[in-house]
Amino acid sequence: MTDSQSGVASAGTGHGEIASALAAVREQIAQAARDAGRKPETVTLVAVSKFHPLEAVEAALAAGQRVFGENRVQEAMSKFPQLRERYPDLRLHLIGGLQTNKARDAVRIADMIESLDRAPLSDALLRAADQEGRLPDLLIEVNTGDEPQKFGVPREEADAFIRASVARFGSKLRGLMCIPPAGEDPCPHFRFLTALADEHGLSVRSMGMSADFPQAIAEGATLVRVGTAIFGHRPAGLAGT
Template sequence: MVEVLVEGVAGVGRTAGAVTLTAVTKTYPASDVLLLAGLGVTDVGENRDQEAAPKAAEVRAAGVGLRWHYIGQLQRNKARSVAAYADVVESVDSERLAAALNKAAANRERPLDVLIQVSIDEDPERGGAAGDDLWRISDAVASSDGLRLCGLMAVAPLGWEPDRAFARLAELRSRLVAAHPGATTLSAGMSGDLEAAIRHGATHVRIGTSLLGMRNLLR
């Protein structure tokens, strides 16, 4: 997978350091996270607070510092817990969630980094911000004392060609950066479509299966 990532970056004329691999470690134990850290992984992603919180604590107790990304749908009542260990929340899709995270981040030493999750196809069933909501949420995050607006995150919709999906996302990122010049992060692309995401400017790709294999969902 590292080789594929490097090839995908080189193929569009970008340097190897331009794209960060976020290892998605949901359902895998802290021991696997520590193994990945030993291999040079610096960023990990989790999507369930009840699993991520103790895992992050165990990894930190082992003396290993990683950058923790919360990438799953987040309920407001979990904001305080997530803000205690996450470095980045990639799934902010409402002003109410942004407000809850801002309140939860009040006691942090530094602001909590935030990505706005985008609904590329604007399907309300899939989650993510769409239309004017995207710009209202981004402005709300940018004006929050406890949050730092870093950019956008999205998943290519089912039935869409990845290049079409990520080209649309790149357009939205350009509009966001015009309003908020520091919000340059673009988290897009997973094991099956990372090359297309990189072609369209992804700065982070979220890789799970290709690193750790098929998950046992009964764990």
């Protein structure tokens, strides 16, 4: 999918451009769902606002978007508490690798954490939940390509980690997430994640980004994480982060 096909806007995207891009992405999601014999409402758009300013999030909110994804806890804390006062139905997903020392802040601010991937993080999240009196919904990130530089549970360890996490978190463990290797056909990775989720009775599959979300929907995605196609490219100086 090219930038023009996906509705990608340039850096510095304004309110009107964000609204138009959102409309284009929503229509592509709906069409991909229909093509797969699914109802469009079975797929939720997570607008990935990482590295984009508060004003960009406000533009998306004004256009009706309510579910957002951020990589960094500190950046999320700088944007979203003030927005919740005006938009109480806003939902925030933390989608980046999470350090254990950020667990309490993550539990405090997030509605869903998509990057559970190791036992020490499980421990930290449980301690934080006790301290905060709340626990967000959780997804396990699976490293479907077994890439050493990436977060996520390796394939061969995924079954055991999922079972242990269901035992620890119960219904708060909602599903799985993956980021396929760049430059590879993502569909085998999407199919693996869907089959793994089905095997464990988990209903949420977070997979697919700006370049491949239609394929992810065809393979069973229930959440798609789209940033560039809505907000434009990352601001200068952050493209490699």
